[in-house]
Amino acid sequence: MPAKVKAALLGASGYTGADLLRLGVLHPGLDFVALTANTHAGKPMSSVFPHLSSAKLPDLVTNEAVEWTDVDVVFCGLPHGASQKIIVEILEASPKTRIIDMSADYRLRDVETYAKWYGAPHVSPEWQKKAAYGLTEHNRDAIRTAPIIACPGCYPTAVLLALLPLVGAGAISTEDMIIDAKSGITGAGRGLKQNTLFAEAGESLSPYSIGSHRHGPEIEQEIGKAAGAEVVVNFTPHLIPMSRGELITAHVRLGSARNAAELRDILAAAYADEPFIRIAGRSEMPATGHVRGSNHALINVFDDRIPGRAIVVGAIDNLVKGSAGQAIQNFNVAFGFAETTALEALPLFP
Known part of the structure; x- marks a missing residue:
């Protein structure tokens, strides 16, 4: 097993930070030596998140x-x-330090697209070119060595895990994609x-x-990459009254596939060796309740009543597989740990 890795968490007082610590304190190779939260500086972590009071955190x-x-x-x-500015400072001060960014600042490969959707120019296009998109199951080779x-x-x-294998196989068309998405608060x-x-x-x-949601161009970027062509999707998010969980429909x-059964077979083959992706019966x-608190993704496909169309449904926990859990999964890949380390917990139910 690799040696202990000294880690800092910036923005430790947010929900994502709390979940990263909940998972990360059980990681045998992670040693959190610095936790930042400018508005709470000087406080113990237990005063911000009492549920972490038993963890030995700085x-x-x-x-x-x-x-x-x-x-x-x-x-x-x-x-x-805020992320891109401090990341540049970190890498200039310590080029050996690896960055795992959970913000949007390095997700979009085109800096002009970033400026359009996030309202300001990207401050470090040179580092953007060196960043790896951290969808673990689909980009491990780049994740292993990227500085960011x-x-x-x-x-x-949630969307890309459900659709990329189907788009890559030509099994579905990239035209007329309608994505209905719902997330916990x-x-x-x-x-x-x-x-x-x-x-x-x-x-x-x-x-x-x-x-006008900023995740739209990110979805289009990755689906377009898989399809080898520019793609535009209809993407509408919804806020649903629960604390965590995410469901996309x-x-x-249909493209080359004839029905939902063939699409399900493609997904099953693509994810056969993936520890966190399950294709439902x-x-x-x-349902979000089937993945709550876990790094799992649950996907299924159904025939639409409209001929020539199908409905793909995916569920994740937005704070785990959608953020903190995926960050730890990427850490495991980047630092040579077994990919499931600290992420083995099954979903909570009920």
């Missing part, structure tokens, strides 16, 4: 207080915009927002960012 500090040359890997859980691993967004993770972050207050979000299901036109309906 107190929170500011980003500026971390000595980057003492750190082997940095997990970055900061918002987009850009973990996908939660929605793209933690997907909106821990900051105070009116639409995530209990009185606003409880007992209410609502779409948001219709036709993709309505697709023929009549099993994927």
Whole structure:
């Protein structure tokens, strides 16, 4: 087993940071030596997340207080915009340090596309070119050596795991893709927002960012790469009143495949050796409750009542496989640990 890896977590007071620590403290090769949260600097982690009080974790500090040359890997859980700036500072101070970024700052390969969707120019196009897209099951070779691993967004993770093998095989068309997606409220972050207050979000299901969600171009980038052509998808996210979980329903036109059974066979073959991806039985309906708290993804395909079309359904936990768990999975690949290390827990139910 590789030696202990000294790790820093930036943005440790967010939901993603909390889940990364929940999983990571059990990793035999991870040693968290620095946790940052500028607004909570000086506090013990237990005061921000009492459920982590039994873990032996360092107190929170500011980003500026971390000595980057003492750190082997940095997990970055900061918002987009803030991540790219500090990542450049880290790599300039300590080129040997690996970055696993959970923000959107290094996901889009085209910096002009980034500027269009995130409202500001990318500050480090030269580092963007060296970043690997961190969808583990589909990009392991690049992840092993890249200085920056850009973990996908939660929605793209669910969508791409369900569709990439089908697109790559030509089994479905990339035209007329309609993706209906639903996420638990933690997907909106821990900051105070009116639409995530209990009185606003409880007992209410609502779409948001219709036709303008930033995960749309990320989905199109990766599907387009698999298809070898530019792709435009119809992607609509929804906020659903539960704390965690994500379900995507993709309505697709058939390509070379004749029906859902053939699509299911392609997915089963593609993921036969993957520890975290399960293709459901023929009549099993994927549900967020079947993957809650785990790094698992559950996928199934159904025939549409419209001839020549199929419905692909995928479920993940947005905080685990959609973020923190995938970050640890990428860490395992990058640092030579067994890929399932610290991620073996089965889903919680009920």
